[in-house]
Amino acid sequence: MKLTAENIQFIDNYLKNSEVIYYEIRMEMLDHVATAVEQKMQSENLDFYDAFKSYMVVNKREILKGNKLWPGFSKDIISNFLKFLFQPIMILIGVSIYVFYKNVDVSSYFSESFAFRNLFTVILISLALLKIVYFRVVLKQRFYMIEKIFGLLNVFYYLQMFFLNQRNNETPSVFTITMFSYLFIAYLIYFTKQVYKFNTYKKQFI
Amino acid sequence: MKNSQLYKGSLNTIIMKLLEEKGRMYGYEITQKVKEITKGELNITEGALYPALHKLEADGLLDVEVEKVDNRLRKYYKLTEKGTTETVNRLAELEEFIKNMQTIVNPKLNY
Numbered sequence: 001m002k003l004t005a006e007n008i009q010f011i012d013n014y015l016k017n018s019e020v021i022y023y024e025i026r027m028e029m030l031d032h033v034a035t036a037v038e039q040k041m042q043s044e045n046l047d048f049y050d051a052f053k054s055y056m057v058v059n060k061r062e063i064l065k066g067n068k069l070w071p072g073f074s075k076d077i078i079s080n081f082l083k084f085l086f087q088p089i090m091i092l093i094g095v096s097i098y099v100f101y102k103n104v105d106v107s108s109y110f111s112e113s114f115a116f117r118n119l120f121t122v123i124l125i126s127l128a129l130l131k132i133v134y135f136r137v138v139l140k141q142r143f144y145m146i147e148k149i150f151g152l153l154n155v156f157y158y159l160q161m162f163f164l165n166q167r168n169n170e171t172p173s174v175f176t177i178t179m180f181s182y183l184f185i186a187y188l189i190y191f192t193k194q195v196y197k198f199n200t201y202k203k204q205f206i
Numbered sequence: 207m208k209n210s211q212l213y214k215g216s217l218n219t220i221i222m223k224l225l226e227e228k229g230r231m232y233g234y235e236i237t238q239k240v241k242e243i244t245k246g247e248l249n250i251t252e253g254a255l256y257p258a259l260h261k262l263e264a265d266g267l268l269d270v271e272v273e274k275v276d277n278r279l280r281k282y283y284k285l286t287e288k289g290t291t292e293t294v295n296r297l298a299e300l301e302e303f304i305k306n307m308q309t310i311v312n313p314k315l316n317y
Contacts, residue, residue, distance in 0.1 A: 008277045027272075027279045028233060032252060034278055035234040065253030076264040204272035204279075 001041045003034050007048050011037075014056075020067045022144040024201075029063055073155070074148035081152055084190050085182075093185060098178045107171050117164040117172050120180050124160065127153055127187075146198045149191055156183060213248065217258050219300050220250075222267070222285065222293040230271065230284035233259065259283055267292055 003011075011030050020026040033055065040051040056063075084090060110116045131150045135142065163176050213220075224239055225231055231239070236259075237250050262268045267289035271282045285293060 002276045003278075005277045024281075028256065028281050029252075031232065031275075031278050031280045032234045034276075059252065062251045062253040065251075066256040076261065080264065201270070204270075 001038055003038055003048065007037075008034060010048075011052070018060075018064060018067070020064070021142050022067075022147070023141040024143055024145060025066060029066060033063065074151050077148045077151060078155065081186075081190060085186055090186055090189075094178070094182045097181050097185070098174065101174045101178050101181070106177070116177065120160055120164060120184070123184055124153060124156060143198070143202065145201060146194065149194050152187060156187070159183070214254075216300060217250070217254060218262060219293075219296045221255075221258060221262065221283075222289060223297060225268070225283060225285050226290065226293050230282040232280050232282050262289070 008030065011033050012026065015026050015029055015033075020029060033052075036055050036059070037048065037051045040046060040055055041048065044051065044054075046054065085094075107116045110119070127150075131153070135147070139146070160180065164172055164180065220240065221236060224236060228239075233252070233255055237252070237255060240248050240250050259268065263270060263283070266286060268283045269286045269289075271284065273280050273282065
């Protein structure tokens with residue numbers, strides 16, 4: 001017994017009201033619940049609402065466990081990004097950045113009121129704004145796959161707080177500025193690659 | 207999942223083994239297939255299955271295909287090339303584990 005478009009919409013609304021906010025996660029849960037309800041309707045000769053109610057009473061907790069996602073610190077994305085940082089081509093970029101900073105005194109191009117280390121804060125804020133525009137204006141739907149990549153910005157924020165203390169007037173070491181430049185450049189390359197992958201993925205859903 | 211602590215470590219291998227046999231499967235189908243094979247003894251819960259599938263996907267071991275089926279979207283999982291190689295390794299590892307456990311639990315039986 002197949003569910004109607006209205007039945008599917010009912011399940012979708014139910015999941016939305018249960019705060020399943022990510023589109024691709026909700027679509028997968030919806031299919032799981034819909035298939036289970038169809039089986040129940042057939043095997044127990046129930047109508048849609050009775051089958052749905054009876055299924056959710058028993059399985060709601062387990063189903064919604066798949067929604068316990070926090071894109072702020074995704075272990076998968078952090079470990080994949082770390083692997084990316086240690087790819088030979090990325091290490092080569094890192095060494096080039098180090099050699100550049102070792103030979104060029106970039107701090108002399110910045111004033112006392114806007115020191116070189118402030119640039120990293122500006123980049124971080126710009127990336128956070130880009131995130132808001134990308135989600136609200138471009139995507140309109142929330143996708144976990146792409147949102148968790150922006151979670152890396154939280155890690156950068158705390159690293160920056162620790163290594164580039166804005167209240168400390170000392171010029172950061174070549175190693176520190178290399179590390180941050182490397183992280184941001186690597187992030188932009190990684191992000192571009194992931195967005196490209198995501199666009200193929202998204203086309204399947206929308 | 208029944209005796210979850212014992213089965214937990216093998217969940218990914220179970221999923222990969224099924225996908226190796228069937229080619230591609232969706233979440234609900236995997237839970238039902240495991241139930242059917244084990245005659246209802248092993249019940250993979252949704253709360254364990256989907257995080258495991260998403261992790262395998264993030265690690266590049268599974269690929270995804272989405273299709274419209276009966277007014278809704280269905281996400282099918284299949285092994286990537288890396289996933290196929292990894293399945294062979296994990297199955298060998300699991301078999302070795304079972305053999306060792308058998309030796310410890312029942313040393314009189316010779317395999």
